[in-house]
Amino acid sequence: MAYAIGVRTPYEAIPAAVRGWVERELGSSVVSAKTQQGGFSPGTAARLVTASGRRAFVKAVGPELNPDTPTLFRNEITAMRAVSLPQTPTLYSTYDDGAWVGLLLEDIDGALPVHPWRQDDANRVLDALAELTAALTPSPWPDAPVAAERSGDFLSRWHRIIADQTPVPSWIRGREEELAAIAQAGLDALAQGNSLAHWDIRADNVLLTDDRVVFVDWAFASRATPWADTVFVQAEMRSSVRLPVLPDDPGATSFIAGVAGGLLWGSRREAPPGLPTIRTWQREQAEIYLTWLRERLGW
8 A cells, every 4th residue: 555655854954943943942952853754744754863862753844845734733733732642642842933833742662553454553553542532532622623624525525526527436337426425424424523533544643662552643633423533544454454343323334435535536636736646545545445335335
């Protein structure tokens, strides 16, 4: 499976004012900055070591790299301030000069799950996610963006598939309107949720240590149903491990239909600035969700 990878900006290339903030907060000059790959953001993502030996992780981005990402980082800052759990990194400090936005976080001494997923890693992550979801229900951030609103367009794209005559698998032809209605039911169910969802769980947003499972990159955190994040992570795991069955909830099936349509339509568009691999990733993910949807619908 391919991952969507942003074109990272080296720590040394970000504005001096941002680097100055980092060193003031850490109390020492940075002597090592190791860029971390993976994820969508074209900004800086680096593990830092200072002259005093202190370690931290910095994320920073400006509008010239991608016009939408600073807003996402501001959303992440608010989410991180509301969530302080063993399954999340500690937020040390934040930076916002109106253009550039940065987060200084705990440097997690962990690794991404092996991909394809291994059964033991999958079990650990699903158990940790269940604990996290329970702790975030009801949402500790009452004013969090509502997933059904912020992602309503993405989850309603079967209508665009129909309007644009987007090519679909043969088993779908002639049933696009039916799938649009099913996806709408999923959107309605999502709107009733009262959990704080990560809303972007993938293997490259999970770090495993000897005794922790840590979910990172909370830029898309939103109020949603308790099963929403489970759908996202199980979609990644489906081809490689045994999984518990999702709740027999029509809303979950309808949600899968919405995600499948959003990915399928999006995969046909041109890639946005700084995200050259996102369409390949979306095509692969669309195939997974469509196969899963077909199984749950019995078509």
